[in-house]
Amino acid sequence: xxxxxxxxxxxxxxxxxxxxxxxxxxxxxxxxxxxxxxxxxxxxxxxxxxxxxxxxxxxxxxxxxxxxxxxxxxxxxxxxxxxxxxxxxxxxxxxxxxxxxxxxxxxxxxxxxxxxxxxxxxxxxxxxxxxxxxxxxxxxxxxxxxxxxxxxxxxxxxxxxxxxxxxxxxxxxxxxxxxxxxxxxxxxxxxxxxxxxxxxxxxxxxxxxxxxxxxxxxxx
Numbered sequence: 001x002x003x004x005x006x007x008x009x010x011x012x013x014x015x016x017x018x019x020x021x022x023x024x025x026x027x028x029x030x031x032x033x034x035x036x037x038x039x040x041x042x043x044x045x046x047x048x049x050x051x052x053x054x055x056x057x058x059x060x061x062x063x064x065x066x067x068x069x070x071x072x073x074x075x076x077x078x079x080x081x082x083x084x085x086x087x088x089x090x091x092x093x094x095x096x097x098x099x100x101x102x103x104x105x106x107x108x109x110x111x112x113x114x115x116x117x118x119x120x121x122x123x124x125x126x127x128x129x130x131x132x133x134x135x136x137x138x139x140x141x142x143x144x145x146x147x148x149x150x151x152x153x154x155x156x157x158x159x160x161x162x163x164x165x166x167x168x169x170x171x172x173x174x175x176x177x178x179x180x181x182x183x184x185x186x187x188x189x190x191x192x193x194x195x196x197x198x199x200x201x202x203x204x205x206x207x208x209x210x211x212x213x214x215x216x217x218x219x220x
Contacts, residue, residue, distance in 0.1 A: 010082065011051040014043030018213050020093045020124060021050045021082055023100025026069050029057050034097060034187055037199075038126065041206035047213060052082050054100075075103045083116050091217040095124030095152075098161065098186065102129055102140060105151060109143040122150040122216045124209050127186050130162025130170065144173055151176040152212040154205050156184025158191075179208055 011030060020042065024030045030051040039049040053061075055078060056070045069075065079094070086092065094104040101124065108123045131138050144151075155164040155178060162170075164180045172178060181201050183190035188201040196204075 011039075012048070013039050013051070014046075014048045016046050016048040018046065018091045018093070018210075018217055019048040019050060019086065020095060020209070020213065021052070021079075021086065022124075023079070023094075023096030023104065024051070024053060024057065025096070025098035025100055025127075028097070029053060029061070034126075034202075037202050038097075038206060041203055042209060045206050045210035047206075047210050050082065050086065052078070054078050069099060072103070072106065075099075076107055079103060079107050080116060083119070091121055091213070092119055093122050093124060093213050093216075094120055095126065097126045098129050101125030101127070101153075105147065106143055108149045108151075109146040110148075117149075120149055122152070122213065124212065125151065125153040126205070127159055127181075127188070128153045128155060128162065128167075130167060133160035136162075136166070139170070141170060141172070144176060147173060147175055149175065150212075150216050152209065153178050154181050154188075154208065155179070156181040156186065156188055156201075158183065158185045161186055177212070179205075181205060 024035055030053045035051060039051060042049050054070055054075055056067050060067060095101050096104055104123050108117055108120050110117055130140060153176060155167050157164050167178055181188045182196045183194040184201050189198050190196050190201060
């Protein structure tokens with residue numbers, strides 16, 4: 001189901017008491033192959049998924065011209081608008097692909113003051129951009145020390161934004177759970193010679209997200 005929240009268009013998929021608001025990455029829209037597939041798999045696992053696009057991506061749809069992501073305050077403003085519109089949700093989680101997941105962690109960590117953070121049950125990151133490709137010294141984890149919400153990060157073995165084994169050495173706080181996506185790159189695509197397929201990675205990851213959300217909701 002496609003609906004509008006103010007100026008934001010959203011896709012709502014599935015019916016459940018467990019709701020995950022999912023944001024896209026920097027370069028692909030909310031209906032990319034990755035976002036469509038993971039949303040379908042999550043709905044199959046009993047998760048309600050809400051997808052939305054940041055203003056710059058909506059503009060790209062209209063103009064057909066690529067533009068860089070909005071600055072952090074505008075991205076977080078979009079996040080708040082969507083979360084506030086789903087105020088009736090009892091078990092609300094937020095997350096996203098790459099940049100979308102990173103912004104969800106910033107919001108949940110409280111670096112940007114917001115009364116809505118108390119409603120967030122946890123955060124799900126699908127391919128967290130720990131650092132720019134080829135620049136491991138530029139880590140994007142400072143706000144993790146302020147995180148009080150449970151976080152699930154699903155990270156590929158070959159992710160150029162931070163490989164799974166690389167991330168194991170980042171001394172992440174206890175509330176951040178790191179899970180491996182076997183042989184996956186940033187979009188979780190494995191090597192052709194891998195023992196798993198992309199469909200396997202998407203299905204297994206969806207089950208992991210559903211298990212995380214269900215376990216955390218039982219503690220609230």
